[in-house]
Amino acid sequence: MSYDHTKIERKWQRAWVKNPALTRARTTSKGKKIYVLDMFPYPSGEGLHVGHTEGEVATDIYSRFLRMKGYNVLHPMGWDAFGLPAENYAIKHKVRPAKVVKDNVANFKKQMSAIGLGFDWSREINTTDPAYYKWTQWIFLKLFEHGLAYEAKAPINFCPSCKTGLANEEVVGDGACERCATKVERRNVRQWMLKITAYAERLLQDLDELDWPEQLKAMQRNWIGKSEGAELDFRVYHEKQNKVLFALINEKGETLIEKRKGGAFEGKWLFPGGKIESEDADMVQAAIREIQEEAGFGVKDIEYLGFLGYFHPTAGNGNIPLLVFRTKKKNAKPSGDTGHELKWQSVDEVPQEYGHDAFIEMFRGVRDAVRERKIFPSSISVFTTRVDTVCGATYVVLAPEHPLVQKNILGIENYTEVSAYIDTAKNKSDLERTTEAKGKTGVRLNGVRAVNPATGRAVPVFVADYVLGGYGTGAVMAVPAHDERDFAFAKAHGLPVEEVIAQNITSSKNTPTDLVQAFTDDGVLVRSGEFNGMTSHEARIAITKAVSGRSMVKYKLHDWIFSRQRYWGEPIPLVFCEHCKNQASDSKLRTLTKGELLNPGWIALKEKDMPLELPNVKSYEPSGTGESPLAKIEKWVKTKCPRCGGSARRETNTMPQWAGSCWYYLRFIDPHNTKALVDKKKEKYWMPVDVYVGGAEHAVLHLLYARFWHKFLYDIGVVSQKEPFHKLINQGLILGPDKQKMSKSRGNVVNPLVIVAQLGADVLRMYEMFMGPLEDAKPWDTSGIAGIRRFLERTMKIVHKSVGAVREKPPITAEKYSEVLLHKTIKKVTEDIENFRFNTAISAMMILLNELEKQPPLPISVCRALVLLLAPFAPHLTEEMWEMLGGKGSVHAQKWPTHDKQLIQEDEFDLVVQVNGKVRDVLRLPKGITESDALHHATDSEKVKKFIAGQEIKKKIFIQDRLINIII
């Protein structure tokens, strides 16, 4: 009896095509469901390799097993086919990307079928199919409508090779493109962003409920990067400053002035207060007092906005900061007891000839500055997680990107030097910033001082690129004694290091010594005035309150850069309408969505006009200018505004590859629905995905993005669950035979079809599972594959022999021992499959076969049980054997065998006899034996006697039906 795998596999694969119901999910919403999902592949030109198939074989085994157990199993497959490789291939070979995708998909499907993967092909989806991406665009429209999509022109990661912007998550290692490993550049490109940060807390919290690998959860937590702390304000001032100018504006942003009556200023237009001089370090408070006195406003009527910069109202007067205040009073009129009647007016109404021209110009500028948000706070907000260390803050550092150093509004005396430093920092690549991490550069802002809010001490201010512009407030209070980075900077620049946290109370009595490194743990406060003796934890609360700090939570997570300047992606369904932007008056605003208000001029297409299909273009070549190839198709770009009907231009950026995979698991549930993304009832039945299998490389990409979209869909009532994927399993990488990651460029790719041709699909499947735990990384090594082939051949042989024997004479009853082992194996294999421990399931079947082979021929019932156990693993061969055994229908439509609990209840057990913890004998004894009987048997044993002879038994440990340990 030879095992002609090619013949058998062809035969059964054909049979399955004729009977697709075998692997289809039932379209009912009744019965226990299980949704088993693989991360759907990108159909690359190279086809599948053995690494891809590992996870798919695992889910196939699991699904086949569950179907036999009677579950309604959904196990679909589809294609994540948008993205650069197809587009690049299309450019190179001058073919349409859609054609490339079609060919590759056909190849993938062929390969999968050859391996015997039983997907429910009636639910096949493709992200590049307009009928599919209609709904991807629909979700985008919903995100836009809810104000979660916004346009921004910001420095982003740009891959010069892929010629497109990338998300932060797509930049790996030391600043390389995730796809092509090219170093990314910082570029200012207009982008669409998705507000994933709005979901940061929920994305973090809900991780706890998920049955995911800890490693993966840790990666997401790390990426979200939550830290709790507080923002503290450090007032800044110029060393030589004891004067301020200030302006008062009303709610419309008009600068208010007054015309004085009586006195020396009779008939003159003046600014309230105008200029004050004070020795008070807190000039804002001084100014507020002045306004109150002059105008009689209460403190609550005045709001401090910030300061505008330094001015020279008259030649030779030096730098005087201009502070801006706003009154919340409608029609503000002073009722001050100043003896003269005041009339407040906007500076614009003042005839030029009445005022001091320079003053009028300057104060007119206030309105524009407020409108354009060019008002700067005269304090630096810093974010810290260590408020307890604030008394040790001996300087303040700004990031080069900090707005306060972008222009010299602080009156920095060495501004030339400072701006040169900022330019250098900007031009540094991420790599340079990282590799230079140890040596901390920076420049002091001469003339500028900041006030430590806890100590009142004035400290110097620096700009340094070890402070990141994109995190927190872009400014830090530096506590060299208790932060490693600040310590390094302080040492490099000769700045004082002052300890304020001691390990414990006793060490706090010590005088400060020269630290060799920062002490970064929590401890007890010292040299912190009234806070001395508090623990770090207590102090954080007390100090935050005392200095009016704002408790704050920050995340490392940034919003998702969502647009790509490439062709092969979903078009973003928005148009830009100049008309709608300009006529956005109050009454019309009501018809605009949140998204349209947030992004003036951008108008959403109507749902009924989805999908917005990708037009055909002559060239897919990216321009590299930040424009997508779509921009060149004037006919497509020029369109009508769906809101006002006027002329408008389409958005020409496309969505990133991740968009389609953010929700595909929902479409599998209801793939042909034209009315909705997914039917609510079906969604409720099938979701969540019970088991999701795929690689860990998607930890902070697909898996984070999909969770984000899912939560949004939950919020708008499209889905019923907070999380999409309940249990997640990362199959380990299968490395090439050289123990390197399999890749085309390394030339170490193993094509599964080669194994299929040589040894058969069933052998390939079982060997991949037998290599080790699914989650472990392992190099591909075929040296052990013969063992699997032999196992299948032997199984076939024993079945054949038994069938033949039955024809000649009546079946022989199995030996009792074999029957017990059979049922133990049924139990073991069942439990192992349930826990994705396929390697030990296979070894259990091998043990059974080894035993059964000792006494062939076997009764047909035993053969059948063996074949059923093996069916999920070796679907082709077991069909063949099932037929040989006269089974009705497909083996995969049979009921999974159950074990006989009574039968495997043994009445004897192996008592392990230990002397002083060392095993000396093993005795076969009846279960339930008492301690004294067990001891009696144990001490009777010759092997044991040798070790206890003539010695007193001091102690004995007896574990029922297991072990006795005699201590002498």
Added chain:
RNA sequence: GCCCGGGUGGUGGAAUGGCAGACACGCACGACUCAAAAUCGUGUGCCGCAAGGCAUGAGAGUUCGACUCUCUCCCCGGGCACCA
């Protein structure tokens, strides 16, 4: 540097705190064969003739008993990396 994993024969890997090395590969020997392959059988952690001893990266600890729990260290893999 930080956060996760992991370290068991020649190899892949098994072991609810209770017989370490299941199962498989490889290897050795034997059977079959003129011979070889295939197949089947036996053996196979290390030291030792044996009795026995030693062994799960190293060292300590908890325990009657530790691959398993705790601590320190070393090594390998993955992730993050000036995130205040």
